[in-house]
Every structure is written in C-alpha cells, then in structure tokens.
Amino acid sequence: MRFFTCLTDDHNLWLVGLAAGLCLVGSIITFRLYRRLRAAEKGTRLAWAFMGAVATGATIWCTHFVAMIAYEPGTNISYEPVLTGVSLGVAIAGSALALWVASRTVRFSAEIGGVLFGLTVVAMHYTGMAAFATDAVIHWSTAYVAASVVGAVLFGGFAFNRARRAGQVLPVALMVLGIVALHFTGMAAMTVIPLAPMSGDLAADPANVIMAFAVSAVGLMMLGTGVASHALDMQSRLQAKARLDHLIEGSVDGMVVAQDGLILAANAAFADLAGVAHDALVGEPLSRWLSHTADLTIGGLTQSKLAEAGGAEIPVEIAVRRDGGHAVETDLMIYAVRDLRMRLAQERRIAHLARNDGLTGLPNRSSFLEWLTRQTSDLNAPTKVALLAMDLDRFKEVNDVHGHAAGDQLLIQIAERMRACLRHDEFVARLGGDEFVAVMPIRHRDDALDLVARLRDAVTEPVILDHAEVACGLSTGIAIWPDDAHDPSALINDADLAMYRAKASLGTDVCFYEEEMDEAVRTRRRMAQQMREALDQGQFSLNWQLQAAVDTGDITGYEVLLRWIQPDGTFISPADFIPLAEENGLILPIGEWVLRTACAEAAKWAEPHKIAVNLSPVQLGHVDLPRLVHQVLVETGLSPSRLELEITETAMITDMERTTHVLRQLKLLGVSIAMDDFGTGYSSLSTLRAFPFDKIKLDRSFMSELDGGPQSAAIIRAVLALGESLEIPVLAEGVETLEQLTFLRDQGCDEVQGYLLGRPQKTAEGHIQQAARVLWDGAPPLEDAA
Template identity: 45%
Template sequence: MRVISCLVVEHNLWLVLLALLVGIAGSWVTFRLFRQAQAREGRQRAGWVLLASQAAGSSIWCMHFIAVVAYDAGTPITFDPAWTMVSLFVAVAGSTYGLWLALSPSLRAAPELGGAIVGLAISAMHYSGMFAFRIEGTIEWEAGYILLSLIFAVLLGALTFRQAVKPLVKNAGLLPVGLFVLTVVSLHFTGMAAITVTPAAAAESSAASSALAAFAVVGVGMLVAGSGAISYLIDEQTSQETLKRLRQLALHDTLTGLPNRPSALDHLDSELAAATRTGLKVAVIGIDLDRFKEINDVHGHKAGDDVLATIGRRLAALLEEGEFIARIGGDEFMAVKRFEERSQLEVFLARLDAALTAPLRIGSTDLASAASIGVAIYPDDAADREGLICHADVAMYQSKTDLTHRISFYEAEMERAILERYALVQDLGRALDLGQFALHYQVQKCVATGETVGYEALLRWRHPREGYISPAVFIPIAEETGHIIAIGEWVLRTACAEATTWELPHRIAVNLSPVQFINADIPGLLQNVLMETGLPPERLDLEITESTFIADKAKALHVLRQIKALGVSLSIDDFGVGYSSFDTLRSFPFDKIKIDGCFTRDAEHSSEARAIVRSVLALGRSLGIPVLAEGVETGEQLAFLRIEGCVEAQGYHLGRPAPMDRKRTAIALAG
C-alpha cells in the first residue's frame, strides 16, 4: 500500500504516463535490436548488443528521471549533473554486459543470469540517479523497500530475458517488452516508496518547469533510442531486400529471368494438388531449342546467351492466367498449363510455337529459330510429377526425330523408341572393347584417267542383334556421349596401320569429328600414330567439315598448321552445305575441296546443282586447290564432272565401301 500510495498521491500521473510510454517505446526498440543480435555472430553480434544496450540504458534512464520529475516532494527539485551522467553510464554499461551474457552459448542459465545483471544495472542506475536528487530538506531511506526493489529488479529481469531467449510462452513476441517495462516500473516505484522527504521550508514547485524538464529528458533519451531504431529499420529493410534478391536468385534463372527448375517443380506440385481437388487437367510441356549448339559454335557463346535471353522474354510476355514457363537448364524450358478444354491447351501451344519460331536478330545477324515441343497431360499420361516430366521429355525427343511435327503429344509407343536408343547408347559404349567396329574403304579415282588415287576409310558397326547400323544413326550418338574420341582414335590408328600393308602406296582419307578436334590433342595423336604405324604422313588425308573450327578460328588455324607441319594433307569435307565460306578456303591451309554428294547426284536434272558444282570447281582452280566430287552414282554424272574439269571423284559408280580384303580380291579378278 505504501508503494501504491507513493505512485497515486505523490506523483504527477500525467508525467508517470509519459514515462510509461517512453519505457514501452524504448523497450520495443531494445528487443528489436536484441533479436538482431541473436541472429548474428562475432563482431556483428557485438555491434547489435551495443545498440540494444544503448536503447535499453537510455529508455531506463528516461523513465527514471521523468518519474523523479513527476514526484512531488513539496519543494523544488534539482539534479547534480555529475551523478546524472553517472547514472546514464551505469545503465548503458550494465545493460551491455547483461545482454551480452544473456546470449552466451557456454552458460546453461545465460538468459536468466544476463537478465539478473540487467536488473542490477537498473537498480544501480536508479540509486545513483537518486544521488543526483537535490532538495531543500532531508531524505530518509527505508532498507526494506530498497531490498524489495532489488528483488523485483533481479527476478523480473531474469524472467524477461528467459522469455526473450528461450520463450516460456510461445508466440508472445511482445511479452519481453512488457516484462522489461514492469521490471523498471516495479524497481522505480518500490525504490521511491523507500524515501521520505522532509522539506526544510515550505515552497511550491513549478508544474510547468517539471513538465519542461520531463520533456527535455524525453528528447535526450529518444535521440539515443531513435538511433538504434533507425539502425534496426535500415538493417531490416536491407535484410528484406537481400532476402528478396536471394530468393530471386534461388528461384529464377539469371540469364532469362524466368523461374528455374526448383521453382518449376514447386509450381507443378501445387498445380497437380489443385487439379486433384478441382478435376481440371494439367499439361507439362517440354521445350528444347533446335540447332542451339550450332548457334554457339558458329556465332559464339555470347550470341547463344542473347538467343536464350530473347526467347525468355518472348515466353514471359505470352503468359496468361493458369500458365507458367521456366528455364530448367541449357536450352531446355518447361511450361505448365492448367486447362479444362483441350482447345485451351492448343491455343497455348500455338502461342508457344509462334514465339519459338519467330526469327531472331542478334546484333546484325538474323537467325532462324525453332524448337521441339513435347506434351504430357495429367492425369491421362501420368499420375505424378516425375512421370509427367519424363513423358513430356519422351514426346519432345519424338518431335526432334520427326521433322514433320514440332509438337508431339505423349503416346506409350514413344517410350519403346527411347528405350531402344538408350540400349544403343549402352551397346555403343562397349562396342570398341568387344571388337564390333570395322573399317570399309571407298575408292577415290582420278576423273580424267580412272586411276585409283586413294581410299576413304568409313566406319561400320556390326551390332550383335541389329546387324550393321548406319553411321548416320550411331555417329551422332557417339558425339553426344563423347565415345567418338576413343572411336575416332581407333579409326585413325587402324586405317593408318592397314594402309601400310597395301601393295600400292595409295592415299588414305580419314574423317575427323568436330568433337575430336575440340577435345583431343590431334597433332600429338597424329604424331604418335604415324610413328607407331610407320605410315608416311603424305599418304594421310584428314577430312574436316567447316563447322569443326568455325567457332574459334584462331585456335583452329593454330591446330591445322601443326597438322600441316607433320606433312599430313587436309581436305574440307561436305563443301556446299552448311556455311561454305570462301574466306575459310583463303584463310586455312586446305589441300583439297570435297563437294557434297547431294550436288553431284542432282546435277543430272537440276540446273542449280550444276551451277553450284561449276562454281566450286572454278573456285578450286582459281585457288589452286583440287576438287573431289562425292556421290557419283551414274556414268552421266561422271561424264559431267569430266567435262567440267573435276580432278577426283568417289561414289557407288566407282566403287562401294567394302573391307580392304574384298577390294584386293576385286582388283585381282579385274586384273
């Protein structure tokens, strides 16, 4: 009752209310900053603890002095400046140590111990502040109330920080704020109940001056606490912006701005769950850009990135409600469409196809664009996420192999083809070790005399179940899987070794894969093979397509010059298709041009094909480079080449590819 009487009778309740509001605001700032300290380590934690302790100390100090000003002692009150500043220092220093101790991981009861220290700091601030209390009269103290105030401060302080660090009451974020204010209030008014003031002479205190002093104290305290609040708000905004950026990076592709694979999987899961509840259907659409590797090889990776970014912007712009598109890796995208009627899906696919096939302009270059699209539908084609994605990929690969359809819907029969291809990949990886490869040779003859000038080594694979598999089928797979490097080395080594056993020193031509050229040390391999087999380097002719070196001409030129330094001849293969740059013939040290067989075969009935053949032959003559025509299948074609001055030719009319033993037999019989 003495405490309550002290509060109600001897204090200006309006100023007490002001002290309470200051305490609540300061406590809120304190525990916001303390929460930041909890989330940090090392120096960052120390910085946030210091800010929190400044907010705590200043708010405690403000509450104390406003409440002291609110105390009606019956005589004017003044304050000693030195003890006033000491009390502020005690509040801040004690709070700093208590807050730091409360976060200590090495002490089992660290929150309670730290809170008790803060309670003692509040007590020390209160009683050192009372030493600054100056009146005309005498002050008497009652030890019982002093002891009671200390008990309140220590116990409530320990409870406050236990709740702040290891909550006793869950989901009560503001409870530490209330407990902290209660700690200060109980300490202060119990401590004030411990004093009895006897004025020396009757005098009236000025309410106006007391209010002015109280607001001055508020201003000082709020400046300190406000700096902490501003630091918290700045850090909170920065943290939110950082979190937003990290979330953007984690869930979106940096190049296209589209959602990435994890985001796509989460979205698909939510769409499937919603479709299960509503009875709607969900289409998973796999998208793979066609000839994207070619763009990278010819125009460089910067152009490839520009293509992906442009496609990404187009796809993002066409989306409507219930539609989603993500880049899931490389040149692959995945779209998700929620629909009720099949026509809604078809309209979406038409918009996708239009965006993917529209011409691309990268820098000053116009590029054709196309994509293969595969569609799987929930729940018709699969009942779970993995099955839908797998079936969409199966349908997409079907579109890649079927040139008549850019969009394919999943059908069960498609999986058989995928499984067969997978089995072929596995068998291809073992074919070299099992001795299933063989070389067939196709003769190359002088057009004018019919004399044999050389042979081209052609790889054949005799599969144990499927028989002979076309190189057009297994060579792309070998290049895709990287098996072509070992296979290509075997072809080169075997061809050179067999050529050394021929009765006549004919030239041997060997094709070089672009993958070999990029990933293997071709000059070093050639040097080793020539030394091991003893084949004279002038008998070896390497055939290279222009796409092999178009991406990095400087590096390619360096490699080709190393090959030429070994004495090996170089032929540019399939000239007339692809890029067929005249600058290539001028810049690179080629010894022969090979006209692609499609022009030779069409020369009989196509004036355009004949014109192309004549142009290449004229170009060869002007550059001093002999020309070999592939694909000669009739006597009329050979006669045309003879008239036009073609130097060499090969094709079924001159000889089909066959093992060299059979060729020797045929030559012997002809003799």
C-alpha cells in the same frame, strides 16, 4: 512500574542514551551484514559470517556494559574480569550461530536464527550480571527474569523474520527493542540491598576506569568492524555495478538486471527496444515489457514477445542467467533480450530465395516440384493437370546483341507479365535460363491452349530495353496428367519432349506429347548405350573404298569407312549413329580408334597407297588433335605423306580462326588436308581462300543429279575449273556409271571414287587395282567380274 523506575531512577540517562545509540548503530550494521551474508558467494560466506558475528556480538555486549556502567544502585560495584570476557565470547559465538542459521534457505531458518539471537542476548546479559560484584544483598524476581527471556526471544525472532521480507527500518527497530527490553527488564528483576554505605568516588575506582576503557575499546572495535564491512560492501557493490554497467552497455542486445521482478539496471539498447526513456525503466516491474518471465529457462534461449510502449509486440529471443547461488531468493536475474525482427526478415528472405527465382521472383524448381507433386497426388481427382514446358525463342540473340544485362531485364519483364496473366488456380515457375513451366487444372485436353495463348501474348509483346525494342517467341510442350504419365518426373520428361518437338517445328510453336516422342528418345538412348558397348567389345570395323586416277585408272588411295554390325547381324548406318556420337561425345574415342586402326593396317600394305580418314567437327575442335595424329603416326610407323584428313565446310565455318590454326599444325606434320562434301556448304569460296587445301572432294549429290538436268553439269564444270585455277586436285564422289566417268574425264577431273570402281571392302588388295584398270576399257564393275 518497576521497569520504568529502574530506568529513570537507577540509571544515568546520558549513559543510557549512549548505550541506545551504540545499539542502534550496531543493529543497522548487523542487518546490513546479514543481508550481505545471504547474498555472499560460497567462498566468502565465512568471512562475512565472522564480521557479522563480531559486529553483532560487540553490539550486544557494549550495549549491556555501557548500560551497566550507567546503573547506580547506591553502593560500590565492580566486575569480575574473567566472566566479563566470557560474556563477550558468548555474545560473539552466539551471534555467529544465529546469523549462520538465519542465512540458510530452509523453511523457518530466519525465525530460528532470530530465536538463537534472543537466547544469545539472554546468555550474554546474565553471564555479564554474574560478573557483577558489590557489598550488598541481591534479590532476583523470577517473573521479570522470565519476561526478559521471552521478550528477547520474541523480538529476536520477529526482527529476523522481517529482515528477510521487509526493508531495514522495522528489523533494526525490533532488534533495538529486544536488546534494550532484555537489559532493563533484567535490571528491573534485580533488587540491590547495600550492606555498607558507598565509599569514595565511583568514577575514581581503578576497576571501573579499566572497565570503561575496555568497553570503549570494544565499542571502537565494533564501529571499526562495521565501518570496514560497510566500506568493503560498498566497494564491492560499486565495482559490481560498474562491471555490470560496462557489460550491459557494451552489448548490442538489450540487457536487463532484475531482482524480485523489479528492474535494477538496463542498458540503452533495451530502452530503445522498449520505446521508453532509460531512467523510466529502473524500479519498474519487468513483466510490464516481458510477460511469462517465470517460464523462461535459465541458461537457455527462449523466443517470446516484447510489449513496446506504443502497444506493438516485437519478436525477441531471451537468454536468462542467475547471478548468485541457485537457491538464494535474492539472486539477481540477468536477461539478454535480442531483437529478432531483422533475423526473422532475413530468414523469410532466405526462405523466399530458397523457393523462388532470384532474378524474376517467380517460384523456382523446388517450388514447382512441390506444387506439381501436390497437384498430382490424388489419382481420383475429378480434374486433370496440364504441365506446360516453355522455352523462349530468339532469347540468345538478345543476349548476344544487347548483352546479358538486357537479357536479364527482358526476363524480369516477361516474368511479371506471366504472373499478371495467371488465374487463381494456375502456377508458373522459372527453372533457369529461358526455361519456364506452368501448371493448371483442366477438364479437357484443349483447355490448356487458353493458358498457352495468354502466356504467348505475355512473352511475344515487344519490350523496350535501352532504346531498343526486342521480342521473343515461345515454344511450348504440353503433357497431361494422368493421361500421359502418372509420375511427376515422367510427366516433366514428356512435357520437355513435346517442347523440343515444338521448338524444332516450323509450322507450330505448341505441341502435345505423343508416345512416339518417348519411343524415339528411348531409341536414341539405347543406341548411345550400345555404341559404348560396341566400342568396348570391338564391334566396329573398317571398310576401304578405292580411289583412282581418271586418266590412267591407277589407284591413288583408299577412303576409310566406319561400319557397325551388331552381334545379331544388324547393320546400323553411319548416318544414324555418327550424329548421335557427336552429340554425346563418343565421337572422340571412336574417331581415335578409326585413325589408329586405319594407320596401323595401312602401314602393313605392300603398296604405299594413301588413306583418307574423315574428321568430325567435334574432333577438329579438340585442342589435342595435332598431338594425337603425331602420336598415332609414330606408333604405327605410317608415313605422314600417306595420311589424308577429310573435313567438311561446316566444321570450318563454326570457328574459322581456331580451325585454321589446327589445320596448319596438321600440315606441318606432313599430313594432307582435303575438303569433303564440297558444294553443299555455306561459303565454299571463302573457305578455299582461308586455307590451302590439298584436295577438293566434290559431293556425291552432283553425280546422282547429273542426268537430271544441265544445272549439275554446270556446277561440276565450275568446280573443276576452280580447282584447276587454284591448282587443287578435284575428286568426284559417287561415280556409279561409265557415262559419269566419261563426263568427268572429258571435263578434266583428277580422281574418282564410287561403286563403279567397286563397293567398299574389308581389305585393300592388288586384285582391286587390276579390276580398276579394266573399267577404263568398258569392263563391268568389280563385284560383277568377281
């Protein structure tokens, strides 16, 4: 009972209550500063440790000395100033060490810090008691002293242990009990036996007055430090919360701030994503919406699922950041949650566009190649694969007449019909423009015709577009794997060849691949390559065919003829290689070589005969033709009046306005323009009216048919009459007999050329003129005379 009698009989209970109040306030502030110290950044830990040490040490010291002032042993007492100050220093230094150790993250650091705190209280108390001075005999009880030490250590360790794991009430209560228990147990351990009666008023003792002011000053410092630290902490937290609120609310992504798995703050975007009210999020476990948060990588991006309030799972992307030291258990975790539904939808759309046609929605070339490769990967498969290459007929007419928008609508409807007529193992794709392909497994060659028939019905059925009914045809080429080719690329090439054959055919719109098609293509490609080599290696040569006046037999000029004799002596007809050269563009360099070589050779002749050079429609459509002709004439020195350029009617009607403009530029150079192959075109009379030609060349086909009936003779008379009325000289090609020459002379023809005058020769010399003249006397042709 000594503890209770000491408290009730030997102390002023009012001052004891004041000491307890100071201890309670100081303990609250101590643990607030302790928590702030644990969460403090590295650069501010010393400042928070200093404020915590001052507040804690002052709490211990003030509690002790206010309680000492409240002690009434029945004799005069005083306190030695040096030891009193030392006791304050012990309290502050020991508190600093205890708080610093307890804030570490190593195991049992909180308990060790609590033990240090208890020892600090003990050291401060008995240092302060050593400053106790009185005229009395003091007897100490070892048992009570030991109990005070054990109680302080146990309560201190337990208080700091609970401060890390529990709320604020229990740690504060344990700290108050530890300080109070130490003081009053320690006071109970002391028995004071006065040697002289108490004299005077204890309150009037100057030393006690000074001590009271000193204790009050320390108490004010403690409260001031506590209030200041509390204000700084609140201001810092408010600023951080405002900054955090501004940050998370300004983000379009869902933002969540959590601590120990509980949501401290969240923005409206996350609330909308979770499908709950914003206020309902705070305090709730984050795992209610986001599972496996412990598996998230800090600083990285992780795709996961968010559980919506309605039970649906939303694909999200989560970024996690730790706000604080990486090893602090109370760090704030910031989660950025991004809704992936729109992005995934866009990715699906991009993937769809990458594999499907943007207009019709059918698979595109990439998907087709993947499908075909997969279907033809197993050479031991029990079934074959039919590849259908398809091209729409008359689709260009729809674009030209109704516009490209109508053409697009037509393609969309045709694609929908194609897709609707397919079976589960069939595949159709659009490669571009009006080109489609289809793939199907077959057992027999003719099985592919069933799909062709269904696709033909889908394509040829009329389509209504803006009150206009349009329809297309379908040309289809079929190649069979592995019969026609083992490689997908070769199979595609074979199907294309068959499709072009079907498109060119008048009797059928379906054509199976045949090996002869491939051989013809290879021949054309080989010839094209040989033409390039012939041009580079000088294998081309020129021949000259004589042109003479009908009435006198005088030479009027020479037509330039291109010849190609390969190194092995093989002669390739111009009818074979000229169309191919026009297709691949080689006609431009070849035509330039013919023009330049012919002009250069003719410029060296002794007689100023004219030369006639044929122009391809491709050359005539080139914008630089007038400049090229002018350059060649200047370089070779040939007079423009000696050059005659021959064009066909077909070249004229392709683009009448453009061609006429080019011809007028050539005429301004002084060059003559002749219409070649007259009578075989589509609009000869309109062509003659469009441009003033210098000569008309009657096609050789009329000469070969002159003996076959009266029609050719009538046409020749009509052409000669037309030329006479238009004042345009007429030259007849293909004259090979004296009878033909006699007929032309009788009908008033101006000039002739043909084998009757001699075959084309590599040179144009004077003996040709002599031979030409004797023809009018009935002599044999030139080569026979020679």
